[in-house]
Amino acid sequence: AMAADTNGGRPSRRHVLLFPLPYQGHINPMFRLAGVLHGRGFAITVFHTHFNAPDPARHPYYRFVPVADGTSGPASVAIEDVVAHIVAIGGACEAAFRDPLAAVLDEYSRDAVACLVADAHLLQAFQVAARLAVPTLALRTGSAASFACFAAYPMLCDKGYLPVQDSQLETPVAELPPYRVRDLMHIGKNSHEVTRESMARAVEAVRVSSGLILNTCDALERRELAGLRWDLAVPVFDVGPLHKFSPVGDSSLLCQDRTCLDWLDQWPPALVLYVSFGSLACMSSQDLDETAWGIAGSGVPFLWVVRPGLVRGCSGESGEASQLLPEGFEAATRGRGMVVAWAPQDEVLRHRAVGGFWTHNGWNSTAESICEGVPMLCRPYFGDQMGNARYVEHVWRVGLVLVGELERGSVEAAIRRLMTDGDGAEMRSRAGELKKAVTECTGKGGSSCVAIDKLVEHIMSLQK
Numbered sequence: 001a002m003a004a005d006t007n008g009g010r011p012s013r014r015h016v017l018l019f020p021l022p023y024q025g026h027i028n029p030m031f032r033l034a035g036v037l038h039g040r041g042f043a044i045t046v047f048h049t050h051f052n053a054p055d056p057a058r059h060p061y062y063r064f065v066p067v068a069d070g071t072s073g074p075a076s077v078a079i080e081d082v083v084a085h086i087v088a089i090g091g092a093c094e095a096a097f098r099d100p101l102a103a104v105l106d107e108y109s110r111d112a113v114a115c116l117v118a119d120a121h122l123l124q125a126f127q128v129a130a131r132l133a134v135p136t137l138a139l140r141t142g143s144a145a146s147f148a149c150f151a152a153y154p155m156l157c158d159k160g161y162l163p164v165q166d167s168q169l170e171t172p173v174a175e176l177p178p179y180r181v182r183d184l185m186h187i188g189k190n191s192h193e194v195t196r197e198s199m200a201r202a203v204e205a206v207r208v209s210s211g212l213i214l215n216t217c218d219a220l221e222r223r224e225l226a227g228l229r230w231d232l233a234v235p236v237f238d239v240g241p242l243h244k245f246s247p248v249g250d251s252s253l254l255c256q257d258r259t260c261l262d263w264l265d266q267w268p269p270a271l272v273l274y275v276s277f278g279s280l281a282c283m284s285s286q287d288l289d290e291t292a293w294g295i296a297g298s299g300v301p302f303l304w305v306v307r308p309g310l311v312r313g314c315s316g317e318s319g320e321a322s323q324l325l326p327e328g329f330e331a332a333t334r335g336r337g338m339v340v341a342w343a344p345q346d347e348v349l350r351h352r353a354v355g356g357f358w359t360h361n362g363w364n365s366t367a368e369s370i371c372e373g374v375p376m377l378c379r380p381y382f383g384d385q386m387g388n389a390r391y392v393e394h395v396w397r398v399g400l401v402l403v404g405e406l407e408r409g410s411v412e413a414a415i416r417r418l419m420t421d422g423d424g425a426e427m428r429s430r431a432g433e434l435k436k437a438v439t440e441c442t443g444k445g446g447s448s449c450v451a452i453d454k455l456v457e458h459i460m461s462l463q464k
């Protein structure tokens with residue numbers, strides 16, 4: 001295991017241990033970070049749960065170590081159950097992580113292990129590592145603004161902003177502009193306690209770590225990053241958007257249907273609407289129908305990801321995802337639409353034919369869209385998504401939020417506004433500007449590159 005210790009005159013090769021939270025929106029940025037660190041000469045060891053385990057064959061240069069978390073996955077795809085599952089994984093780590101971590105330390109020799117980078121949602125992993133004297137860094141996969149919201153959670157509860165009350169939705173949160181109550185981090189009406197608990201743990205994980213890694217950049221969140229640096233005693237590394245530095249697509253849990261890229265080739269630039277709600281959001285079959293008929297009525301060409309589990313109560317595993325679509329939809333949109341179960345999203349967004357993205361505003365999707373200059377139709381579902389949508393519409397002004405009940409007429413109008421109206425053209429042009437600004441951050445000498453250099457230095461300095 002020490003064979004790589006001298007590395008062509010570069011500093012001696014060190015091991016970085018990674019522990020992602022086993023959900024797609026968390027796995028992708030962790031693997032992108034792995035790619036960056038591996039490119040800087042670190043050997044990578046990935047700890048993983050059995051639930052949503054990565055495929056080692058797709059990462060031949062990394063070592064994989066299972067952690068017997070003993071959880072069997074969430075009870076359902078309902079977000080409350082997912083949050084409860086995340087809490088359960090953390091709990092299981094307390095006992096299950098110690099032995100595999102100790103075994104790896106023995107095997108590599110302690111001096112060769114630089115640090116553990118764990119998802120901020122895995123507080124117990126930080127505690128176990130501390131007991132074994134392994135330095136830790138926290139990766140928080142959302143925006144800087146959303147982490148500020150985590151940290152402010154107790155204050156937001158004390159001041160009565162939370163739990164969210166329907167009568168207060170439009171009230172501005174003076175302490176956290178530009179958020180209104182409706183934009184605050186929340187999961188569901190009955191999940192206030194579990195959400196509060198989970199926020200507190202993530203903040204604690206960051207405080208006990210030796211640094212916070214954020215998948216964001218100066219061009220997107222300069223003020224928010226400055227605020228976090230002011231509040232936190234640990235250094236903050238704004239190294240994002242990470243997919244710009246590291247090959248993507250190789251950490252997808254579902255098989256990506258690449259035929260849609262060929263399908264996109266037939267369309268002129270910026271004409272196609274890409275529709276995807278990420279890996280977790282789910283909707284009622286009535287909302288699916290309204291979505292479908294709104295898309296059909298808009299007349300725009302579209303590529304739509306209808307993933308297994310998207311529709312509440314239908315596992316989707318029994319057949320084609322497209323079977324969930326309303327009768328007559330295919331005939332009504334023949335020749336101008338494609339439905340897939342899962343797409344190579346970053347490549348789709350990069351395709352010149354794509355001119356708009358109807359998204360749930362998961363942070364990865366939001367950042368991927370921004371990087372390609374694609375304006376967004378925002379329909380957030382839970383957690384940090386409402387806050388991300390607020391930034392898209394109000395701060396960066398590269399999209400519009402679809403509010404209220406999903407109804408085919410308003411869906412149709414919103415799609416037209418994004419894809420064919422003057423409004424949409426303005427958002428598209430601002431999206432182009434924002435893309436340029438972010439590309440400067442990730443380009444040579446840009447702030448994200450500098451942050452990666454600093455992160456590497458920091459990791460090298462952590463040892464012992």
Ligand code: UDX
Nearest residue numbers: 024025028142278279280305342343345362363364365
């Ligand atoms: C979740 C939360 O929803 C999100 O708000 C939080 O910030 C992270 O965890 P998820 O819902 O999966 O993530 O959304 P998102 O953060 O957008 O991540 C989805 C990832 O899956 C993206 O990297 C996207 O490129 C990828 N994806 C999505 C595909 O590869 N194919 C698809 O068809 C759709």
